[in-house]
């Protein structure tokens with residue numbers, strides 16, 4: 381499953397860097413919370429997949445003053461992600477027991493898009509989810525890369541069949557999280573130095589290079605851009621740097637064109653690390669209201685909670701080192717120096733932007749005045 385593997389790759393990478401980092405990290409870990417300053421910005425992980433409620437998770441959220449946007453996904457190619465209801469039930473349980481530290485991002489099945497009454501069915505379901513507290517709606521890369529119409533054409537995110545659904549989401553002041561396309565390396569010949577090389581080696585079924593019949597990445601992103609253009613009242617957060625992971629200039633162009641567009645960093649922080657430090661830093665400062673922190677971490681019902689949380693903590697620690705400090709560390713054989721973003725920008729990346737782009741995210745927490 382692509383999601384799991386991207387998450388796992390990111391997680392193992394984080395672990396490896398921390399291990400290779402220094403003895404100091406280990407020592408500090410025993411004496412104080414390793415991501416203490418991370419907690420001080422009231423972090424929001426705006427892109428995570430947690431399908432297992434536990435007391436340890438609740439304690440972790442409290443301890444780190446952390447808020448999650450827990451995202452459900454429908455993908456008929458995966459046994460777990462195929463079953464929307466089971467997944468929704470797990471995620472709703474995580475949200476319910478989180479002491480207002482988690483919010484739900486729901487989704488809908490697009491597979492029956494040619495059936496009569498499709499958009500009404502979806503709107504009914506989404507409205508129920510909104511009434512139950514969902515703050516966002518995920519659309520997924522099966523649009524563009526998998527689903528075809530009766531004539532064999534690939535269904536894209538800007539198809540008119542979705543128009544009333546987007547209007548409903550905007551009318552409820554909810555936000556779309558759009559995971560469309562794949563990393564560019566999916567369309568390129570195998571390259572051992574690519575961040576995704578191992579992933580596509582293990583998942584040939586998702587490797588666009590070996591599927592010349594699939595649409596190009598440019599075509600999929602052009603459809604995403606039309607969606608932004610045609611729905612100016614709809615807020616859209618592009619997951620995974622909006623699939624423009626290779627060059628922040630490409631993201632900047634969209635930000636200039638579409639005021640209703642932001643991106644999250646989920647599973648793509650390493651792609652930022654590989655770009656010139658000054659350029660990324662300038663981009664994050666110039667567009668400080670448009671980038672949201674997220675991990676894409678995944679905890680399945682059968683995940684070992686203790687190990688999972690340790691892994692997640694490592695990701696948070698490494699990302700914090702990159703965004704908040706000017707420490708130099710090694711990533712995949714390259715030296716990376718942290719961006720040391722100004723405190724106000726850091727706070728927007730980790731907290732304020734999620735509050736702006738996902739209205740209602742903290743409503744429950746503040747009304748309960750839990751102080752956590």
Ligand SMILES: [Zn+2]
Nearest residue numbers: 383427429676
């Ligand atoms: Zn994800």
